Amino acid sequence: MANTKIYTIIVTHNRVKLLVRCLVAIQNQTLAPDGIIVVDNASTDGTGEALRRIVQDDQRVIYLGLEKNIGGSGGFYEGMKYASSLGDSWLWLMDDDAIAEPTALEELVLNISTSNDIYGSVAIDEHKESNLLCWPISLIGLNSKDKRVTSSDSLPLLARVNGLPFLGFFIHTSLLKKIGLPEKDFFISGDDMEYSLRGRHAGSNLWVVGSSYIRHPVPQRTDLHLVFTAVPVLKLAAWKRYYDIRNRIFIAKKYHGLRLWTHTLPGTLLRWLFSLIVQQDRKQQCRAFLYGIVDGLLGRSGIRWQPGE
Numbered sequence: 165m166a167n168t169k170i171y172t173i174i175v176t177h178n179r180v181k182l183l184v185r186c187l188v189a190i191q192n193q194t195l196a197p198d199g200i201i202v203v204d205n206a207s208t209d210g211t212g213e214a215l216r217r218i219v220q221d222d223q224r225v226i227y228l229g230l231e232k233n234i235g236g237s238g239g240f241y242e243g244m245k246y247a248s249s250l251g252d253s254w255l256w257l258m259d260d261d262a263i264a265e266p267t268a269l270e271e272l273v274l275n276i277s278t279s280n281d282i283y284g285s286v287a288i289d290e291h292k293e294s295n296l297l298c299w300p301i302s303l304i305g306l307n308s309k310d311k312r313v314t315s316s317d318s319l320p321l322l323a324r325v326n327g328l329p330f331l332g333f334f335i336h337t338s339l340l341k342k343i344g345l346p347e348k349d350f351f352i353s354g355d356d357m358e359y360s361l362r363g364r365h366a367g368s369n370l371w372v373v374g375s376s377y378i379r380h381p382v383p384q385r386t387d388l389h390l391v392f393t394a395v396p397v398l399k400l401a402a403w404k405r406y407y408d409i410r411n412r413i414f415i416a417k418k419y420h421g422l423r424l425w426t427h428t429l430p431g432t433l434l435r436w437l438f439s440l441i442v443q444q445d446r447k448q449q450c451r452a453f454l455y456g457i458v459d460g461l462l463g464r465s466g467i468r469w470q471p472g473e
Contacts, residue, residue, distance in 0.1 A: 168336075169198040169253040170269070175239030176260035177205035180214050183260040190258070191222060195270035197256065201226045201247055203239040235351035235467065240330055244345055248337045254279075255340070257333040263290065263379040264332070271376035272334050275322050280339060281369045282360070284325075285332025285376040288316050298380050301325055301372060319374035327360035328370050332378045335363075342366055349465035352404065354411030361419050386442045397438040402448035405439070406456045406469045413460025432457060 172190050176183045183202070190200055202225060204211050215227045228246060230239070240257060247255050254276075256269060268285050276283060287298040295316040303311045304324040313319055330346075333356065343366045346359045360370055384399035400408060409432060416428035436453040440446050452469075459468060 169251070170195075170256060170273075171199040171201055171247045171250065171253050172197045172256045172258055172269075173201045173203065173240065173243035173247060174258045174260055175203045175205065175236050175243060176207065176211060177233055177239075178207045178209045178211070179260050180207065180209050180211045183211060184214060184218075186258065186260050186262055186264075187218065187225070189262075189264045189266075191224075192266055193264065193269045194267050195273060197224070197269060198253070199224050199226055199247075199250070201228060201243050203243040204229045205233040205235065205239050206230050233471070234348065236330070237346060237350035237352060237355035238348045240355065241345050241348035244340060248340055248345075252337050254334060254336050257330045257335075258378075259331050259380065261381060262287075262331055265377040265379065268332065268376045268378055272332075272373050275371070275373045275375075276334075279336035280367070281371060282328060282339070282363050283334040283371045283373055284328035285334070285378045286316055286319060286372060286374060287329060287331050287378050287380045289382050290379040292379075296382060298331075298382050299329065303372075316374070316377065319372065321374050323372050323374065325370050325372050326364070327357050328372065330356040330359075331380060332376065339363070339366075339368060343368075347465075350411045350414075351407050351467050353407045354415055358411075358415050358418070361415065365419075386438075397435055397442055399443060401472075402445055402452040403469045403471055403473055405449060405452035406459075409435075409453055409456030410460040410464075410468075413457060414463065414465065417460070417463070429457070 174186060190197065202215055212229055219225045219227055228242060230242065244255060247253065272283055272285060289296040289298065297314055297316060300312050300314045302325065303313060304326065343362045346355045363370060386397050413428060416424040420428065439449045443449055
C-alpha cells in the first residue's frame with residue numbers, strides 16, 4: 165500500500181441529506197482517503213449546490229455531475245472510469261445512504277495482501293445497538309462447506325466469499341484494467357453481483373473483512389419457509405423489481421449455462437408467487453416479473469422502466 169492512493173466513490177441521486185451524512189463519515193476516517201469522488205445522477209434536490217460548497221472546504225471532494233440519471237450501475241461505471249484515469253489506486257465504492265464507521269477504511273487496508281484480489285467492508289444494520297448483517301453472507305471453505313452468517317459477531321477477521329456488494333467494495337485499478345468496468349446498462353441491481361463473478365472468473369479471490377463496518381439500512385425482506393429451506397423475498401417497488409429480475413436473468417445467461425433453466429427461472433417463478441403474498445401492488449408486481457423475464461431472456465438492457473412509475 166506504500167504510496168498507493170485511495171479514492172472513495174459515492175453515487176447519489178436526490179438524497180442530499182443522506183449524502184452529506186455519508187460524506188462526513190468518510191471525511192472522519194482514521195485513515196483518510198486521498199480523494200472522494202461523488203457521482204451525482206442528475207439530482208434536482210440541491211445536491212450540486214451543496215457539493216460545490218463542500219468542495220470549497222475540502223479539496224479532496226471531486227464532484228462529477230451527470231446530465232441524466234443513469235442509475236447506480238451507470239454512476240459507478242462513470243466514477244470508476246474517472247478514478248482509473250488518475251493513476252494506480254485503490255477504489256472504495258459506497259452508497260449514499262451508508263455510514264462508514266471511523267476505522268472502516270483503515271481496517272480494510274490492514275488486511276490487504278494482494279492487488280489481484282477484491283476486498284469488502286461488512287454492511288450492518290444502521291442502528292448502533294444492532295449487529296445484524298444487511299445481507300446474509302456465505303463464507304467459503306469453512307469446515308469444507310459454505311457457512312451462512314447473519315450477524316457481524318459470527319464473522320472471522322478475513323473470510324472468502326462468492327460476491328461483494330458495491331457497499332465497501334475495495335478494488336485496485338490494476339485489476340479493473342484487467343476485468344473492465346462494471347455493467348453500465350443495468351441501471352440498478354445486480355451490477356455488483358456480475359462484477360464479483362467477473363473477478364472470480366479472472367482468478368481473483370473475494371474477501372470480506374470482518375472488522376471493517378459500514379452502517380446501512382436493512383432491506384425489507386420476508387423469509388417464506390418451504391419444506392427443506394427458507395426463501396428470502398425482498399419487498400421492492402415494481403420498478404425496482406423489474407431491474408432485479410431482468411438483471412438476475414442476464415447474469416445467469418452469461419455465467420450459469422443450464423442453471424438459468426434449472427435454477428434461476430424456477431427461482432424467479434417462486435419469487436413471483438411469494439411476492440403476490442407479501443406485497444399489495446400485485447398487478448404492478450406481475451408486470452415487473454413478466455417484463456423482467458422477457459427482457460432478461462432477450463438481452464434488453466438499459467433504462468426501460470423509469471423510477472417511480
